[in-house]
Amino acid sequence: MTDIDDVLDAVGPRLRDLRTRRGRTLADVSEETGISVSTLSRLESGLRRPTLDLLLALAQAYRVPLDDLVGAPASGDPRVHPRPIKRGDRIMIPLTRHSDGVDAFKLILPGRSSAEPLPLKTHAGYEWLYVLAGTLSLALGDTVTTLTAGEAAEFDTRTPHAMSSGDTHPVELLGLFSPQGEQIHLRDE
Missing domain, CATH: 2.60.120.10 (Jelly Rolls)
Structure with a gap:
C-alpha cells in the first residue's frame, strides 16, 4: 500500500467523524451537496474512493479546508479566509x-x-x-x-x-x- 492509499483510506472515517460531531445525518449532507446518501455512506465506510469533486462539495458543506478532509499537514498559517x-x-x-x-x-x-x-x-x-x-x-x-x-x-x-x-x-x-x-x-x- 502506498502513502496515497493510506491518505485516501483515512478520508472515510474523517468524513463520518465530522458529520456526526456536527449532528448531521447522511440525508442532511446529501440534500446540501447533491451527493446521494448511498455514495456518502460508501465514502464514509471506505467502500468508495473519494474523488476531488466529491471532496470539494463536502469541504464546502462542512466549511472546512480540503486539507482537513485528507489529513494534509498544517501549513502554519492561522488566518481564516472566510467566504460570506x-x-x-x-x-x-x-x-x-x-x-x-x-x-x-x-x-x-x-x-x-x-x-x-x-x-x-x-x-x-x-x-x-x-x-x-x-x-x-x-x-x-x-x-x-x-x-x-x-x-x-x-x-x-x-x-x-x-x-x-x-x-x-x-x-x-x-x-x-x-x-x-x-x-x-x-x-x-
Whole structure:
C-alpha cells in the first residue's frame, strides 16, 4: 500500500467523524451537496474512493479546508479566509475554520421596513451575540430586547427566539453558535 492509499483510506472515517460531531445525518449532507446518501455512506465506510469533486462539495458543506478532509499537514498559517454565506437578505461570515463545539460568525442583518415580528424558532444549543454596529432587536419568548453597539447577549436556544435589525439600518454582530445553532441559522428556512 502506498502513502496515497493510506491518505485516501483515512478520508472515510474523517468524513463520518465530522458529520456526526456536527449532528448531521447522511440525508442532511446529501440534500446540501447533491451527493446521494448511498455514495456518502460508501465514502464514509471506505467502500468508495473519494474523488476531488466529491471532496470539494463536502469541504464546502462542512466549511472546512480540503486539507482537513485528507489529513494534509498544517501549513502554519492561522488566518481564516472566510467566504460570506448569503441567506435571503442576511449575510453570515464564518470566522472559524471548523470547530468541535462552537463556531464564530459575523452576521449582517438588513434594516427592517416594518415592525412586524419575526417568527420565533427553537433548537438545541446555546448562542452568544455581540453587537458591532447598529441596533439589534432580540426576541426571547414574549420579551423583545434592544441591543446597541458594544452590548452582548447570551441565551439558551431552546427558548423561542428571533433576531433582526431594530430599525431601518443594517445591524452587524458577532455570534457564537453551538453546532445546532449554526445548522439552524445556515440551513433552516
